[in-house]
Amino acid sequence: MAIRTLEELISGAPAFTGLSPAQLELIAGCGANRHFAAGQRVFTEGEDAESFYLIREGAVALEVDAPGRGPLVIETLHENDVVGWSWLFEPYRWQFDARATVPTATVAFDGACLRGKCEDDHELGYQLMRRFAALLIDRLQATRLQLLDVYGHAGAA
Amino acid sequence: MSEASGYIVQRDELDSLFDALRHSGYTVLGPTVRDQAIVYDEIERCADLPVGWTDSQDGGSYRLHRRGDDALFGYNVGPHSWKRFQLPPDVRLFRARRGDDGQLAELAEPPRDRPRYAFLGVRSCELHAMAILDRVLLGGAHADPADRVRREDVLVVAVQCTQAGGTCFCASMGTGPTADSGYDLALTEVLDDGRHYFVLDVGSDRGAELLARIRTAPAGAAEQRAAAAGRERAAAQMGREMPAGDIRELLYRNYENPRWDEVADRCLACGNCTMVCPTCFCTTVEDVTDLAGEHVERHQRWDSCFTIDYSHIHGGAVRSSTRSRYRQWMTHKLATWVDQFGTSGCVGCGRCITWCPVGIDITEEARAIRESDGDGHPNA
Amino acid sequence: MPAPPEGPDPGPMVPVPFAVESKRQETADTWTLELSPAGDGEMPFAPGQFTMLSAFGTGEVPISISGDPDRPGALVHTVRDVGLATAAICRARCGEVLGVRGPFGRPWPVAELVGSDVVVIAGGIGLAPLRPAILSLLARRERYGHLLLLYGGRSPEQLLYMDELQQWRARGLEVAVSVDSAGPEWLGHVGVVPRLVARASFHAGRASALVCGPEVMMRFAVAALGQAGVPAERVHASMERNMQCGIAHCGHCQLGPTLVCRDGPVYRWSELERWLRIREL
Numbered sequence: 001m002a003i004r005t006l007e008e009l010i011s012g013a014p015a016f017t018g019l020s021p022a023q024l025e026l027i028a029g030c031g032a033n034r035h036f037a038a039g040q041r042v043f044t045e046g047e048d049a050e051s052f053y054l055i056r057e058g059a060v061a062l063e064v065d066a067p068g069r070g071p072l073v074i075e076t077l078h079e080n081d082v083v084g085w086s087w088l089f090e091p092y093r094w095q096f097d098a099r100a101t102v103p104t105a106t107v108a109f110d111g112a113c114l115r116g117k118c119e120d121d122h123e124l125g126y127q128l129m130r131r132f133a134a135l136l137i138d139r140l141q142a143t144r145l146q147l148l149d150v151y152g153h154a155g156a157a
Numbered sequence: 158m159s160e161a162s163g164y165i166v167q168r169d170e171l172d173s174l175f176d177a178l179r180h181s182g183y184t185v186l187g188p189t190v191r192d193q194a195i196v197y198d199e200i201e202r203c204a205d206l207p208v209g210w211t212d213s214q215d216g217g218s219y220r221l222h223r224r225g226d227d228a229l230f231g232y233n234v235g236p237h238s239w240k241r242f243q244l245p246p247d248v249r250l251f252r253a254r255r256g257d258d259g260q261l262a263e264l265a266e267p268p269r270d271r272p273r274y275a276f277l278g279v280r281s282c283e284l285h286a287m288a289i290l291d292r293v294l295l296g297g298a299h300a301d302p303a304d305r306v307r308r309e310d311v312l313v314v315a316v317q318c319t320q321a322g323g324t325c326f327c328a329s330m331g332t333g334p335t336a337d338s339g340y341d342l343a344l345t346e347v348l349d350d351g352r353h354y355f356v357l358d359v360g361s362d363r364g365a366e367l368l369a370r371i372r373t374a375p376a377g378a379a380e381q382r383a384a385a386a387g388r389e390r391a392a393a394q395m396g397r398e399m400p401a402g403d404i405r406e407l408l409y410r411n412y413e414n415p416r417w418d419e420v421a422d423r424c425l426a427c428g429n430c431t432m433v434c435p436t437c438f439c440t441t442v443e444d445v446t447d448l449a450g451e452h453v454e455r456h457q458r459w460d461s462c463f464t465i466d467y468s469h470i471h472g473g474a475v476r477s478s479t480r481s482r483y484r485q486w487m488t489h490k491l492a493t494w495v496d497q498f499g500t501s502g503c504v505g506c507g508r509c510i511t512w513c514p515v516g517i518d519i520t521e522e523a524r525a526i527r528e529s530d531g532d533g534h535p536n537a
Numbered sequence: 538m539p540a541p542p543e544g545p546d547p548g549p550m551v552p553v554p555f556a557v558e559s560k561r562q563e564t565a566d567t568w569t570l571e572l573s574p575a576g577d578g579e580m581p582f583a584p585g586q587f588t589m590l591s592a593f594g595t596g597e598v599p600i601s602i603s604g605d606p607d608r609p610g611a612l613v614h615t616v617r618d619v620g621l622a623t624a625a626i627c628r629a630r631c632g633e634v635l636g637v638r639g640p641f642g643r644p645w646p647v648a649e650l651v652g653s654d655v656v657v658i659a660g661g662i663g664l665a666p667l668r669p670a671i672l673s674l675l676a677r678r679e680r681y682g683h684l685l686l687l688y689g690g691r692s693p694e695q696l697l698y699m700d701e702l703q704q705w706r707a708r709g710l711e712v713a714v715s716v717d718s719a720g721p722e723w724l725g726h727v728g729v730v731p732r733l734v735a736r737a738s739f740h741a742g743r744a745s746a747l748v749c750g751p752e753v754m755m756r757f758a759v760a761a762l763g764q765a766g767v768p769a770e771r772v773h774a775s776m777e778r779n780m781q782c783g784i785a786h787c788g789h790c791q792l793g794p795t796l797v798c799r800d801g802p803v804y805r806w807s808e809l810e811r812w813l814r815i816r817e818l
Contacts, residue, residue: 046814066753068471250550253593261634266547299784301548412815439788442781446594453594470779481817496794
């Protein structure tokens with residue numbers, strides 16, 4: 001089995017499709033492999049958002065903890081999904097909990113490192129923001145649809 | 158203890174203490190053997206005490222054995238604590254009756270009068286436990302007069318430990334084995350060279366008043382030394398030890414320590430520890446009615462933070478895992494109690510270790526967390 | 538109604554009988570009851586405090602007082618029917634007697650707010666414990682800067698006190714209401730309450746916030762306040778845990794090193810933050 005480089009690992013993901021080899025190398029420079037066991041916490045609401053993750057294999061649940069009801073799963077993320085956006089914007093703090101639901105392999109990116117590279121190379125920054133914006137709009141549409149609670153009976157409280 | 162207040166009572170004169178207490182209107186509560194354990198109940202004379210008995214205690218184990226001598230207090234603490242009299246297991250708060258029209262016709266609280274109690278055989282750890290419970294029940298802005306009445310007039314005859322039990326760790330908690338205050342009278346038992354007597358110390362005016370009716374003689378230097386030797390022996394024999402240092406801060410740093418998962422694998426959430434602990438004070442308030450809903454009573458009953466319902470809000474429990482419930486109990490006892498009430502909640506009596514069916518040891522858990530301090534923290 | 542018990546002080550665990558004077562249905566499952574004690578009694582209270590309320594025989598529940606602290610002769614509670622005890626209370630007819638213990642708890646720090654802008658954020662039935670604070674602030678309107686209520690609920694049918702909001706606007710409270718979902722006849726906002734924070738106008742540098750609602754909503758609302766420049770030291774939230782005695786004896790309401798019935802229900806958020814991050818605390 002050939003050992004694939006980080007660039008090879010991330011190039012297939014929608015977040016990074018179509019970037020030049022040089023750009024992929026810059027991004028990969030901020031990344032490292034990171035594995036999570038089933039049930040392991042990936043990040044916790046309220047803590048500093050220093051990294052984000054590209055799922056290579058496995059699944060991560062985004063959750064909110066409600067005392068008395070336990071963790072409520074908002075969304076599950078899978079292969080090639082990016083987990084975590086709070087590293088992009090101040091106050092760089094996680095808004096939700098994230099937990100690997102099965103053994104999960106990710107590439108973990110250092111948020112500060114990548115923000116720095118985007119500041120230095122605005123073309124890289126622009127290309128990344130375009131791709132991230134598309135992913136975020138996609139999630140927003142899906143969340144709106146989820147909120148409509150279309151399966152509930154009409155007039156139910 | 159001042160030398161001037163030292164007396165001795167011979168073993169065969171000790172019933173005069175019971176007589177003195179009875180004469181002054183006290184009902185005596187003290188240790189007695191029942192169901193293969195030493196429990197606290199009404200007693201009337203020395204013969205009711207666990208004469209010649211001792212206990213051997215370890216994690217999840219309590220056995221009574223015959224001693225080679227006839228010591229009256231040659232054991233440590235059993236499953237009962239004085240908490241059952243300070244905070245009884247079931248208290249009726251009030252009774253109400255609805256009339257025929259469904260309206261409230263009567264609302265009555267239970268009568269407050271009760272016997273005057275003398276607690277005989279209170280150990281140093283127990284004196285501290287009573288004081289801790291007093292602070293919880295009587296020290297806040299909304300003390301219940303019924304709790305105050307239960308404490309008024311209680312006369313305390315302490316017994317100084319002359320041996321320590323297998324699960325005792327009062328020395329490392331600063332709560333014993335020797336009591337130096339909080340009692341009206343204190344006894345140190347001495348069996349020495351064929352002699353059997355008690356060195357009696359007076360701790361209050363009320364104790365001093367009783368002296369006239371007890372058959373005492375002044376304690377000599379040799380007798381005082383023998384009593385002191387017994388107390389020192391207890392201090393040297395401690396079965397367990399709470400690790401030194403700031404346990405409160407240690408636990409505040411370690412809410413995500415993996416040790417909690419490890420102990421949760423063993424803990425049955427049975428709540429025995431909370432039942433036997435002399436400071437656990439949690440109660441539940443429940444309404445009880447007859448079938449017609451005409452007679453209503455509200456009761457306050459012992460509860461345990463280990464039950465699934467304990468933290469129930471909005472259709473679920475805040476602490477649904479055993480892990481979170483064990484963590485709650487231990488951090489409350491050793492850490493958050495300090496912030497809530499100004500003292501530690503633990504007196505080192507060891508009952509929780511003895512009566513845990515799987516022998517979980519609070520001192521061992523504290524040590525394990527100290528040794529893995531910081532593990533499980535996301536930034537670790 | 539039976540005469541108050543004579544003799545020694547019955548203590549805080551024996552309820553005082555109060556009769557239901559009037560009752561108003563707010564939503565499908567929520568009623569506001571006005572109670573009065575035997576004789577000429579009254580129960581003075583501070584905004585944010587609660588009582589332990591029961592219909593005799595069906596258990597007791599902590600309910601925030603939702604009335605006007607300047608009118609202590611009428612004890613007002615807004616109760617949602619979610620179980621046996623609250624169902625019995627909501628079902629009580631006028632003239633029926635309920636048991637009341639209290640008032641208990643740490644109130645909204647209204648005195649600390651003098652001179653500030655005050656942002657009141659309420660979610661669902663969380664507006665009930667805030668109503669006494671709002672009435673208190675409006676009664677002394679000249680002492681405060683900008684006063685603002687951001688109120689959110691699931692749907693228009695589940696909002697409380699809608700008729701009163703107009704009166705509050707007239708008395709100097711800016712009000713913005715948002716629901717999670719609505720039909721076309723709803724002319725207010727649709728969206729989550731934290732989003733109203735970013736849109737609101739107040740001086741972050743001299744603003745304090747009073748927040749009450751489902752715990753998840755409060756966490757997000759406080760995060761939004763933080764982003765708008767209101768520090769956690771000036772945010773106060775009303776918390777809830779299982780409560781049985783109300784007098785810091787039964788142990789149930791422990792929240793870390795605090796007891797909600799005694800050290801709350803109103804907390805300064807900066808003291809609470811680190812404890813709310815611990816799951817199953």
